[in-house]
Amino acid sequence: MSTSNVRVTNLQPLPSPRSFIDSQPITPEIAKVVTDARTAIENIEQGKDDRLVMLVGPCSIHDEKAGLEYAKKLAVLAEEVKDTILVVMRVYFEKPRTTVGWKGLINDPNLDGTFDMQSGLKRARAFLLEVLGLGLAAGTEFLDPFTPQYLADLISWGAIGARTTESQTHRQMASGLSMPIGYKNGTGGSLQIAVDAMMAARSPHAFLGIDLDGQASVVNTAGNKAQHLILRGGASGPNYDEETVAKASTLLSGAGLKPNVVIDCSHANSNKDHNRQPIVFRDAVRQRTAGNAGMIGLMLESHLNEGNQSLGNPADLKYGVSITDACINWETTEELLREAHATLS
Numbered sequence: 001m002s003t004s005n006v007r008v009t010n011l012q013p014l015p016s017p018r019s020f021i022d023s024q025p026i027t028p029e030i031a032k033v034v035t036d037a038r039t040a041i042e043n044i045e046q047g048k049d050d051r052l053v054m055l056v057g058p059c060s061i062h063d064e065k066a067g068l069e070y071a072k073k074l075a076v077l078a079e080e081v082k083d084t085i086l087v088v089m090r091v092y093f094e095k096p097r098t099t100v101g102w103k104g105l106i107n108d109p110n111l112d113g114t115f116d117m118q119s120g121l122k123r124a125r126a127f128l129l130e131v132l133g134l135g136l137a138a139g140t141e142f143l144d145p146f147t148p149q150y151l152a153d154l155i156s157w158g159a160i161g162a163r164t165t166e167s168q169t170h171r172q173m174a175s176g177l178s179m180p181i182g183y184k185n186g187t188g189g190s191l192q193i194a195v196d197a198m199m200a201a202r203s204p205h206a207f208l209g210i211d212l213d214g215q216a217s218v219v220n221t222a223g224n225k226a227q228h229l230i231l232r233g234g235a236s237g238p239n240y241d242e243e244t245v246a247k248a249s250t251l252l253s254g255a256g257l258k259p260n261v262v263i264d265c266s267h268a269n270s271n272k273d274h275n276r277q278p279i280v281f282r283d284a285v286r287q288r289t290a291g292n293a294g295m296i297g298l299m300l301e302s303h304l305n306e307g308n309q310s311l312g313n314p315a316d317l318k319y320g321v322s323i324t325d326a327c328i329n330w331e332t333t334e335e336l337l338r339e340a341h342a343t344l345s
């Protein structure tokens with residue numbers, strides 16, 4: 001009688017991370033885009049660079065064609081505002097769900113419940129290479145602890161989400177990641193959860209994972225001190241106001257951390273209404289110009305076209321419209337970044 005894998009219906013071997021990297025290699029030019037952006041974000045965190053980081057892009061990538069069209073537009077705008085703003089494109093392939101739903105391009109790339117994750121990883125890596133080839137740095141949320149071995153060499157900024165900030169697995173993973181990491185406050189709105197996560201991730205850890213050859217391994221990390229807190233609101237409402245930003249800075253300083261805060265203009269800060277994102281954005285820029293140097297960045301959920309749509313028949317989906325959270329459109333994105341650039345100049 002078997003006592004193992006009683007509820008597992010199938011196990012499919014997955015090629016090693018090295019095989020993906022070898023077949024879709026990073027070039028010296030792309031490596032420079034990745035490392036330059038990582039260094040710039042760390043300099044912003046340390047007060048050596050007075051620009052704002054802006055993490056801008058779709059809630060999730062589900063259509064690579066539309067995503068690349070967006071990236072081409074953003075790359076031009078990023079060059080235009082680079083003196084005051086470091087633009088990093090949101091390239092999110094993994095979506096945590098409160099209950100169930102589409103989990104992202106890696107998990108279900110064909111949008112049909114076939115869960116062809118091998119294809120999803122290949123398509124995710126190919127898309128990142130296209131974006132980086134434009135000279136545009138990429139940021140993502142890390143969800144599955146195996147994913148970084150397949151993609152992290154192409155990522156300049158990472159996030160630990162509101163649902164996973166309290167997870168020991170994700171804190172340990174973050175301690176070994178090669179890029180700066182933002183930690184979101186908990187879904188209930190707790191800032192302390194994120195501060196605790198930052199303290200944990202600064203420290204060395206040992207945990208179980210895989211190496212580049214796909215071999216089960218004990219992973220030992222040095223700790224990751226390139227970090228900041230992301231305010232995204234919570235069950236109690238928005239938390240981008242000056243009072244909460246000041247409270248967050250005090251909490252961070254009290255824990256011996258740099259009082260660096262990024263404001264997420266979406267999620268609970270906009271009450272999940274994409275039309276309110278510009279309100280949050282403009283208030284955050286105002287706080288920065290009023291002298292709050294600890295407000296180091298902003299996050300916008302933005303796509304070619306505004307709003308969102310339900311995932312039904314993939315053939316019926318509207319082009320350039322999110323299938324997860326609602327986004328502002330490209331025209332609004334362009335207006336906000338140019339406006340912020342002018343203000344910060």
